[in-house]
Amino acid sequence: MGVRSNSxxxxxxxxxxxxxxxxxxxxxxxxVKDWNASWAEAVALAKFRLSFPSTxxxxxxxxxxxxxxxxxxTASCRLAFLSSSTTTHLAAGIRxxxxxxxxxVEMYEPSYGQYRQDLTDTQSGLxxxxxxxxxxxxxxxxxxxxxxxxKTIADANRLADEFVNSLRKLxxxxxxxxxxxxxxxxxxxHMPNYGGNNEHRLPTSGAAFIxxxxxxxxxxxxxxxxxxxxxxxxxxQDGLEGWFSPVSWFGAKQEVALPASPAYGDMVARVIAAxxxxxxxxxxxxxxxxxxxxxxxxxxxxxIVIGAGSAxxxxxxxxxxxxxxxxxxxxxxxxxxxxxxxxxxEPFDNRADMALRRQDVTxxxxxxxxxxxxxxxxxRQLNIGLDALVFVDDxxxxxxxxxxxxxxxxxxxVPDDPALIPRCLSDAGCFEMxxxxxxxxxxxxxxxxxxxxASFQHEAVxxxxxxxxxxxxxRWRRPGEQDIARVTQLINKTNQFNLTTRRLxxxxxxxxxxxxxxxxxxxxxxxxxxxxxxxxVVIGHIADNAEFMIDDWLMSCRVLGRQVEGAMLxxxxxxAREMGATRLNGVYRPTKKNGIVADLxxxxxxxxxxxxxxxxxxxxxxxxxxxxxxxxxxxxxSL
Amino acid sequence: xxxKTKIYDVLRDxxxxxxxxxxxxxxxxxxxxxxxxxxxxxxVEIIMETEQRFGVRFASQEVDNFRNVGDLVATVMRRVG
Numbered sequence: 001m002g003v004r005s006n007s008x009x010x011x012x013x014x015x016x017x018x019x020x021x022x023x024x025x026x027x028x029x030x031x032v033k034d035w036n037a038s039w040a041e042a043v044a045l046a047k048f049r050l051s052f053p054s055t056x057x058x059x060x061x062x063x064x065x066x067x068x069x070x071x072x073x074t075a076s077c078r079l080a081f082l083s084s085s086t087t088t089h090l091a092a093g094i095r096x097x098x099x100x101x102x103x104x105v106e107m108y109e110p111s112y113g114q115y116r117q118d119l120t121d122t123q124s125g126l127x128x129x130x131x132x133x134x135x136x137x138x139x140x141x142x143x144x145x146x147x148x149x150x151k152t153i154a155d156a157n158r159l160a161d162e163f164v165n166s167l168r169k170l171x172x173x174x175x176x177x178x179x180x181x182x183x184x185x186x187x188x189x190h191m192p193n194y195g196g197n198n199e200h201r202l203p204t205s206g207a208a209f210i211x212x213x214x215x216x217x218x219x220x221x222x223x224x225x226x227x228x229x230x231x232x233x234x235x236x237q238d239g240l241e242g243w244f245s246p247v248s249w250f251g252a253k254q255e256v257a258l259p260a261s262p263a264y265g266d267m268v269a270r271v272i273a274a275x276x277x278x279x280x281x282x283x284x285x286x287x288x289x290x291x292x293x294x295x296x297x298x299x300x301x302x303x304i305v306i307g308a309g310s311a312x313x314x315x316x317x318x319x320x321x322x323x324x325x326x327x328x329x330x331x332x333x334x335x336x337x338x339x340x341x342x343x344x345x346e347p348f349d350n351r352a353d354m355a356l357r358r359q360d361v362t363x364x365x366x367x368x369x370x371x372x373x374x375x376x377x378x379x380r381q382l383n384i385g386l387d388a389l390v391f392v393d394d395x396x397x398x399x400x401x402x403x404x405x406x407x408x409x410x411x412x413x414v415p416d417d418p419a420l421i422p423r424c425l426s427d428a429g430c431f432e433m434x435x436x437x438x439x440x441x442x443x444x445x446x447x448x449x450x451x452x453x454a455s456f457q458h459e460a461v462x463x464x465x466x467x468x469x470x471x472x473x474x475r476w477r478r479p480g481e482q483d484i485a486r487v488t489q490l491i492n493k494t495n496q497f498n499l500t501t502r503r504l505x506x507x508x509x510x511x512x513x514x515x516x517x518x519x520x521x522x523x524x525x526x527x528x529x530x531x532x533x534x535x536x537v538v539i540g541h542i543a544d545n546a547e548f549m550i551d552d553w554l555m556s557c558r559v560l561g562r563q564v565e566g567a568m569l570x571x572x573x574x575x576a577r578e579m580g581a582t583r584l585n586g587v588y589r590p591t592k593k594n595g596i597v598a599d600l601x602x603x604x605x606x607x608x609x610x611x612x613x614x615x616x617x618x619x620x621x622x623x624x625x626x627x628x629x630x631x632x633x634x635x636x637x638s639l
Numbered sequence: 640x641x642x643k644t645k646i647y648d649v650l651r652d653x654x655x656x657x658x659x660x661x662x663x664x665x666x667x668x669x670x671x672x673x674x675x676x677x678x679x680x681x682x683v684e685i686i687m688e689t690e691q692r693f694g695v696r697f698a699s700q701e702v703d704n705f706r707n708v709g710d711l712v713a714t715v716m717r718r719v720g
Contacts (some may be wrong), residue, residue: 007691021659051691053684089680231676248683422688605714 007242007259008234009284010266010427012412014403015051015250027061027198032068039073039104040064044407046100052093055262057090057424062099066106072629073104077272080108080131080180082170084142084542086253093265100266101273102387108111112253119173127178129347134174135229139255144191144206160212164220171226181270184225186214188255190234190244210338227271227434231256234267237427270432279432280410281384283326283425284375285394287337287344287366288557291356292316292321293418297339297496297557297593301346307353315419320355322422327360333384334363336374336391338560340443340496340595341366349400368596370561371398372405389428392421396529396556397470404466467562467631474567475524476636484509486534487522491554495593498554499600500588506538517542523568524557524637535559538572548581548622554599560596566628569604573625582622590614641719646712653688657681667709685711693719 012450020425023045032038042062047306050058065071079094081087082130085183091107098105108129108325110118115136118126131229146163150156151324162364171182191206200208214232235243246255263378271278293305293312306320333356344366348358360365364382371393378388386408393399401413412428414421465541479487488506495501513520523536535573536555540548550572576584587602588594598616602608605625606618647665655661655669658681671677682705689711690696695718705711 021655026660051656051688053653054689057659089683103710241696245696246689247697247699250699252679252683258683259691356659510669584644 006239007257008238008263009051010049010262012424012597013047014400014413016048016050016054020045020054020623021057023230024058024061028064030504032065032070033070035065035070042592043101043102045408048098048405049413050096050262052258052261054098056092057267059095062095062104066104071104073102075102075104075276076104076276077276078108078129078131078176079268079272080110080126080129080134080135080301082110082118082126082134083112083137083139084115085112085139085255087112087137089252089258090256090264091259093261093263094268095265097265097267097269098272100320101269102280103269103272103276103278105269105272113635115170119170122177130405131178131180131406133183133275134178134180135185135268136170136174137181137229137255137482138187140188140191140206140210140346141255144209145189145205145484147209147535150203151202151293152210154205155206156209157212160216160344164216165214166168167217168224171224175226181275182224183229183268184217184221184226185229186217186232188235188244189214189610190235190240190255196584208608228277229267229271231264231267231281234263238263240271267429270275270429271434274432274434274550280331280390280430281388281392282334282362282378282382283323283430284336284378284389284391285323285335286391287335287339287548288396289394290418291320291335292347297343297348298493301351304347304351306347306351312418313353315417317353317355319418319421322425324355324360326431329431329433332362332384333360334382335361335365335377336371336378337366338368338557339366340593343593343638368560370401372402375402375406375409390423390425394418397527397562400529401463401466404469414594461469463561464631468630470527470529470562471632472525472527472562472632473527473570473635474564474571475635475637476568477639479513479520480639481523481571483522483534484513487520490534490537490556493550494554494556495591496557497560498552498591498594499597500552500589501551501591502552504552512539513610517579519548519579521571521575523555523564523571525562525632532556532559536568537563538568538574541575542576542579542581546581547583547585548576548583550586553586553597555611557596563628563630563632564598565604567630567632567634569629570627571634573620573622573627577622584620584622584625586620588616588618594605641716643712643716646715646719649692650689650708650711653685653692657684657688665708667712668707670707689715695719 008147025370027038027041042065045058086107091109091354094104100592108131110125118124149157150159174182187210192208193207195202195205199205243257243260248254248257283290284611293316294303296304306316307313323333328395345358348356365378365380375389379389386406389409390413391402391409391411402409403411410430412424449552474557484506493506512518518541521538522534525532525535539552540550542548586606588598588601592622600617601618606620608616608618651665654663658676686702693715697714701714
C-alpha cells in the first residue's frame with residue numbers, strides 16, 4: 001500500500017533496513033552483556049525513518065538498556081514534561097529522538113494538569129526527580145479558555161499578557177528552584193475560526209488569542225533566556241491535519257496526534273542536543289549534481305547548470321544561497337568531491353552565475369579518494385568532531401558508504417530535486433541553534449584561518465565489505481541499434497575516465513560494431529540502489545598479430561571507486577581470448593582532464609612504458625593473466 | 640472494490656509493526672483479549688497506523704465501535720471502497 005496520510009515523517013532519515021525489527025528484539029534480551037555496544041546499536045537503530053509503532057518498539061529496548069545496572073551513556077538528561085493534556089504518547093518519541101543524538105533521556109511526567117502543585121510543593125515527585133530540563137506544553141483549548149471573558153480587543157491583549165506573565169512565573173520557579181533549563185512549546189494553532197478572515201477582531205476568539213500568545217512567547221522567551229519549541233511554525237509548514245487528529249484529541253486528550261509523535265520527539269531532542277553543544281557545525285557539500293547540475297569534469301565550466309535560465313539552474317542557485325545563509329549564521333561550509341581540484345574550483349572562480357565563491361568554502365577537498373577518508377580529513381583540518389559534520393550528496397551510493405563507515409556524520413536522505421534540499425535540511429534540524437552569539441558569526445572566519453591546505457595522505461576505509469553488500473552486477477553486451485545513441489553520448493561526454501578521448505559520431509560507432517575483428521562493448525551497472533544505466537564503453541580490434549588493441553576505454557565518474565574497471569578488464573580479457581588474442585594492448589593519451597586514468601593500465605596489471613609527451617603504452621599477456629578479484633558479479637546481457 | 644485479502648495483508652503488517660511479532664493469527668473475531676499487550680494505547684496505535692496505510696481518516700463514531708479485527712476490516716472496506 002503506497003498511500004500514506006500527510007503525517008509528518010522523518011523523511012530525511014533512510015528507510016528501515018529489513019533486519020531492523022530483529023535487531024530491536026535482540027537489544028531487548030536480558031541480561032545486557034556489553035552495555036556500550038548495545039547502546040551504540042540503539043543509537044544506530046534510531047537513525048532510521050521510524051513510524052510511531054517502530055518508535056515505541058525501539059523505546060522499550062532503550063528503556064530496557066537505560067534501566068540496566070551499569071547503564072552509562074556519555075550524554076544524558078533528566079526531562080520533566082509538564083502539560084495541560086496527555087503526553088504519555090510523546091515520551092517514546094523524545095527518548096528515541098534523543099538516542100538518535102547519543103543522549104540518554106530519563107523522563108518524569110506527572111498526570112496532566114498537575115504542574116502547578118508540583119512546582120510549588122518541594123515535597124513533590126518533581127523535586128525528587130530533580131530534572132535538568134523542564135518542558136512546558138499547554139494545549140490550545142486550555143489556552144483559548146483564557147480569552148472567554150474579553151469584552152474588547154484591549155481586554156484580549158491584556159489577557160494574553162497576563163497569561164504569558166503567568167508562564168514567566170512557572171519558568172522562573174523551574175529555573176530558580178529546580179535549577180533546570182526551560183523549554184516552552186508554542187501553542188498548537190488548531191482552534192477553528194468562527195468569524196472568518198477577520199477573526200482577530202473578535203475579542204473572545206480562541207484562534208486569535210493563540211496567535212497573540214505565540215507572538216508574545218517569542219519576546220518573553222528571549223527576555224527570560226528560555227528556549228521555545230516552535231510547534232506552531234512546524235504545524236503551519238506541515239499542515240494541521242498531520243499533527244492534530246480530532247479522534248486522538250476527543251478520545252484521549254492527545255493534542256499531538258500519535259503518528260506525529262516521532263517528529264515531535266525529534267524536535268524536542270534537537271533543542272536538548274543544541275543546549276548540550278551537540279549541533280552540527282559544518283555543512284559539507286558534494287559538487288556535481290548537488291551544488292550544480294551536471295559533471296564539471298565532463299560538461300565544463302560553461303556546461304554545468306547553475307543560475308537563471310532554467311528551473312533546475314535556479315534551484316541549484318537557491319541551494320547555494322541557502323548555504324550562504326548558513327554561513328552567515330556561523331555554519332562552516334566545506335566541499336568533498338570526486339574531481340581534480342583544479343577543475344572543481346573553476347566554477348567558484350570563473351562562473352559568474354555561482355552564488356558560492358571559493359573563499360566561502362573553508363575546507364575544499366577535491367580528489368579521487370573515497371569520501372569517508374576525505375570527510376575525516378575535513379574534520380581534522382577544522383579541528384571538529386565527525387559528529388559536527390553534515391554531508392549533503394545527491395548520490396545514494398556515497399551517502400550509504402559514509403553512513404556505514406562514519407556513523408557519527410549526519411547524512412540526510414536529500415531529495416533528488418535540488419529545489420527541495422533546503423527544506424529538507426531545515427526540516428531535519430541539522431543546524432539547530434539555541435542562541436546566536438558573536439562567536440557563531442565569527443566562527444567561519446576563524447576556521448578559515450586555521451584550515452591548512454594540507455596534502456591529503458591516503459587513509460583506507462574498509463571498502464570491500466561495503467561494496468560486497470551492494471550486490472553489484474555488471475551487465476555487458478555488444479550494443480545493438482537501440483544502444484547506439486547512449487553509447488555515442490557517453491563517448492563524447494566523458495572527459496575524465498577516458499584513456500584516449502577519441503570522439504566518434506553515431507555512424508563511426510555503427511561502423512565499429514560492424515567491422516570484422518573488432519569489438520564494441522557496453523557495460524551497465526546495477527546495485528541495490530537501482531540501475532545506474534550504461535556507464536562504460538570499450539572499443540577495440542584484433543590486429544594481424546593476434547594482439548587486441550584497446551582503442552577506447554571510458555567510464556562515467558559516477559561509478560568510480562567501485563572496482564568496475566577491474567571487472568571490465570575481466571570481461572574484456574575473455575572477449576579478446578575468444579577472438580583469438582593472446583595479448584591486450586592499451587594506450588593512455590593525456591589531456592587536461594583525464595589525469596585520473598594516467599596509471600589505469602599499470603594499476604590493472606599491464607606492463608607499461610612511457611612514450612613521449614606523457615603517453616603511456618601498456619601490454620597485458622592474456623596467457624598469464626589472472627582475473628581481478630572484485631565484489632561485482634558479471635552477467636552477459638542479451639539484446 | 641478493494642479485496643478483503645489485501646486488507647488482511649496490510650493489517651498483518653500493521654499488527655506486526657505494532658506488536659513487533661509476525662505470528663498473530665488475524666481473523667475477524669480477533670480482539671484485545673486474544674493478544675497479550677493489546678491495551679488502549681495499542682488500540683490507538685492500530686487505528687492510527689491503519690489510517691496511515693490506507694490513507695483514510697476514521698470518524699470518532701467509527702473508532703468508538705472497533706471491537707475486533709472484523710470491525711476494522713469492514714470500516715476500511717466502506718472507506719476505501
